[in-house]
Amino acid sequence: MPVKRLNGSEMLIEALRLEGVKVIFGYPGGAVLNVYDEIYKQNHFKHILTRHEQGAIHAADGYARASAEVGVAIITSGPGFTNAVTGIATAYTDSIPLVVISGQVPISQIGTDAFQEIDAVGISRPCTKHNFLVKSINELPRILKEAFYIAKSGRPGPVLVDLPKDISATYGDFDYPCEVSLRTYKPTTKGNSRQIRKVIEGLKNAKKPLFYIGGGAVISSAADVIKKLIEKTQIPFLETLMARGIVPDSHPLFLGMVGMHGSYAANMAMCECDFLICVGARFDDRVTGKVSEFAKHAKIVHIDIDPSSIGKIIDVNFPVVGDVKSVCEDILELLQIEGYDSDGIKEWSEHLDKYKKLHPLGYQDSDEVLKPQWVIEKIGSILGDKALIVTDVGQHQMWAAQYYPFEFSRQFITSGGLGTMGFGLPASMGAKLAAENKVVVNITGDGSILMNIQELMTCVEEKIPVINVILNNNYLGMVRQWQSFFYESRFSHTDLSLQPDFIKLIEAFGGKGYRVKTKDEFEKAFIEAIDSNMVCMLDVVVDRMEHVLPMVPGGAALNKMILE
Numbered sequence: 216m217p218v219k220r221l222n223g224s225e226m227l228i229e230a231l232r233l234e235g236v237k238v239i240f241g242y243p244g245g246a247v248l249n250v251y252d253e254i255y256k257q258n259h260f261k262h263i264l265t266r267h268e269q270g271a272i273h274a275a276d277g278y279a280r281a282s283a284e285v286g287v288a289i290i291t292s293g294p295g296f297t298n299a300v301t302g303i304a305t306a307y308t309d310s311i312p313l314v315v316i317s318g319q320v321p322i323s324q325i326g327t328d329a330f331q332e333i334d335a336v337g338i339s340r341p342c343t344k345h346n347f348l349v350k351s352i353n354e355l356p357r358i359l360k361e362a363f364y365i366a367k368s369g370r371p372g373p374v375l376v377d378l379p380k381d382i383s384a385t386y387g388d389f390d391y392p393c394e395v396s397l398r399t400y401k402p403t404t405k406g407n408s409r410q411i412r413k414v415i416e417g418l419k420n421a422k423k424p425l426f427y428i429g430g431g432a433v434i435s436s437a438a439d440v441i442k443k444l445i446e447k448t449q450i451p452f453l454e455t456l457m458a459r460g461i462v463p464d465s466h467p468l469f470l471g472m473v474g475m476h477g478s479y480a481a482n483m484a485m486c487e488c489d490f491l492i493c494v495g496a497r498f499d500d501r502v503t504g505k506v507s508e509f510a511k512h513a514k515i516v517h518i519d520i521d522p523s524s525i526g527k528i529i530d531v532n533f534p535v536v537g538d539v540k541s542v543c544e545d546i547l548e549l550l551q552i553e554g555y556d557s558d559g560i561k562e563w564s565e566h567l568d569k570y571k572k573l574h575p576l577g578y579q580d581s582d583e584v585l586k587p588q589w590v591i592e593k594i595g596s597i598l599g600d601k602a603l604i605v606t607d608v609g610q611h612q613m614w615a616a617q618y619y620p621f622e623f624s625r626q627f628i629t630s631g632g633l634g635t636m637g638f639g640l641p642a643s644m645g646a647k648l649a650a651e652n653k654v655v656v657n658i659t660g661d662g663s664i665l666m667n668i669q670e671l672m673t674c675v676e677e678k679i680p681v682i683n684v685i686l687n688n689n690y691l692g693m694v695r696q697w698q699s700f701f702y703e704s705r706f707s708h709t710d711l712s713l714q715p716d717f718i719k720l721i722e723a724f725g726g727k728g729y730r731v732k733t734k735d736e737f738e739k740a741f742i743e744a745i746d747s748n749m750v751c752m753l754d755v756v757v758d759r760m761e762h763v764l765p766m767v768p769g770g771a772a773l774n775k776m777i778l779e
Contacts, residue, residue, distance in 0.1 A: 218390045223355055223383040224253040230359040232259040233391055236287050238648050240271040244291025246318025249383040263677055266669035268295050270641035272302025277642030279311050280628045281603060282649035285366050291318040293331030301635060303373050304342035308632030310434055312371035314362045321381035335377045344372030352387035364395040369402030370521040371434060402520060406537030411545050414516050414533050421490030423563045424450045430457030431495020431519055437540035438624035444547050449557035451567050453481040455496050457631045460621030470567060474502040475767045476613040479574035482773040484567050485510055492516045495539040498528040508772035518542045574778055576617055587686045587757045591618040594656060602654045603646050607639035607663030610692035613763040615658045637666025643681045644674055654745055661687040661714055674750035675725040682744045683752045688759045696762050717754040726750040
C-alpha cells in the first residue's frame with residue numbers, strides 16, 4: 216500500500232474504512248472538532264448522533280453484540296469522556312469488542328487543568344482491555360491497528376484511543392500495518408491436546424455429566440459445534456444469562472437458565488452433577504451462589520480463552536485455555552473417532568426430567584391485571600425467531616430471560632456483569648442497525664427507561680424502529696423485591712408512583728405510544744407497533760407486586776431456592 220501524507224483526523228477516517236466499519240456512534244465537542252470535520256467529508260460509514268455519550272457507547276455495544284463485529288464510538292474530552300465511562304465499563308464486564316475514540320486537550324496542555332481536560336487513560340484503566348494516549352502522529356496508524364486487533368482478539372473488550380486535538384490536526388505518513396504482532400500479547404486459541412484428552416477420559420467415566428454454557432461461547436460463535444457436542448453425547452445442558460439462546464430453548468436436553476433466578480432443574484443439576492463442563496463461563500457470583508457448596512460433588516472442566524479466569528473463583532480439575540469454538544471442535548472430533556456411550560447417563564437425564572416436571576417455571580395468570588410473564592410469552596408467541604430481544608436491568612430482564620423462547624445465538628442482548636440500567640434503549644438502536652431484518656424489542660422497566668430516554672430522539676431522527684415495551688409496575692421492581700423478602704417490606708425509596716405520561720413523552724419526541732392494561736389491548740397495540748415501522752413505546756400496566764421466581768437468596772447455595 217503506498218504511503219499517504221494525512222493529518223491525524225484523516226488517518227482515523229482512513230483506518231475506519233480499512234477496518235470495514237459500517238456505522239459509528241458519537242457526540243461532537245471541542246477536542247474532536249477536527250475529527251468531525253473529516254467525518255462530514257467522508258462517505259465510507261454512517262455516523263449516528265446520539266443525544267448522550269453514554270448512549271453512544273451502549274449503542275456501539277449493542278451493535279457489536281448483534282453483529283459480532285467491533286463497535287465504534289467517538290466522544291469528546293472531559294465530561295464527554297466521563298459520561299461514557301459507564302458504557303465502557305458495561306462492555307468491559309461482558310467482554311464486548313469496542314474501539315472508543317476520545318478527544319483530548321493538546322499535548323502541551325495535558326496536566327495543566329485545561330478546559331475540559333480529564334485523565335481519560337487513568338480513569339479508564341480499570342474498565343478497558345487496553346488504552347492508548349496518542350503522543351505522536353507517527354504512532355497513530357499503529358495504535359489504531361492495534362486497537363482493533365486487541366478489541367476483537369482473545370477475550371474481547373473495549374479499547375480506548377485518547378487523541379489529543381493537536382495530533383488530530385498534525386500531518387504525518389499514513390503507513391497502516393497489515394498485521395499486528397505484540398510481544399507481550401499473544402492469546403492462546405488452540406487448546407492443549409493433553410488437557411483435552413484428560414477431559415475426554417473424565418467424561419467417559421462420568422455418571423452425571425453436565426454442560427454449563429456461558430457468554431464466551433456466544434462471543435466465539437460456537438453455537439453450532441456446541442449443539443453438535445450436546446447431541447453427540449446426549450448430556451443435559453444449562454445456560455447463563457449471557458448465553459441465552461445459544462442452543463434453542465426447545466431442545467429436549469435444555470434445563471433452563473442457571474443461577475439466582477435460574478430454573479429449579481438447572482440449579483439442582485448444578486448441585487448434583489459429578490462432571491461439570493464449563494464452556495466459556497466465568498463462575499459469576501450470581502451463578503455460583505455459596506461458593507463452598509457450588510458443584511461440590513463434581514470434577515470441573517473449565518474451557519476459556521482467558522487464562523486469568525480459570526481457577527479465579529472455583530478450583531477446577533481440568534483447565535483448558537483456548538478459544539471455546541476451537542476446543543469444542545477438538546473434543547467433538549475425538550468423540551466422533553472414539554465414540555461415546557450415552558446409555559450410561561440415561562438415568563441421570565431421566566432424573567433431571569423429573570425436576571423439570573416437579574417445578575417448571577410458572578406464574579399465577581390473571582384476567583384482571585396483566586402479568587409481566589404473560590407479556591413476555593405473548594411477545595415470544597408473536598415474534599419467535601423474528602426478533603432480537605434487548606433488555607434493561609431489573610425484574611423485566613429476568614422475566615425476559617426466563618420466558619422468551621430463544622432460538623439462536625445473539626438473539627438476547629442484555630447487560631449481565633455490570634447490570635446497567637439505561638442500557639436497553641441505546642443498545643437496541645445499535646442492534647437494529649446491525650440486524651435490519653429483525654424486529655428489535657427493548658423490554659424495559661419504568662425505572663430503567665428514564666435513564667437514557669433522550670435516545671428516543673436519535674431513533675426518530677435516524678428512523679430506527681425500535682419497539683420499547685415498558686413493564687410498568689411503578690416500582691424499582693427488583694430492589695422492591697429484595698425489600699419484600701429481606702427488609703420486612705420497608706420500601707425505602709423504590710416507589711415510582713409519580714411517573715411521566717409515557718405516551719405524551721414519546722409523542723413529543725415524534726414516536727408512537729400505547730398505554731395498555733388488558734391482554735387484548737396489548738396484543739393489538741404490539742402488532743400495530745410492529746407494522747408501524749417507527750419507534751414505539753408500549754406502557755404496559757402490570758401487577759405491581761409480582762416477584763421473579765425462583766430466587767436464590769444472596770450467598771445461599773443453589774438448591775436453597777425460594778419457589779413461591
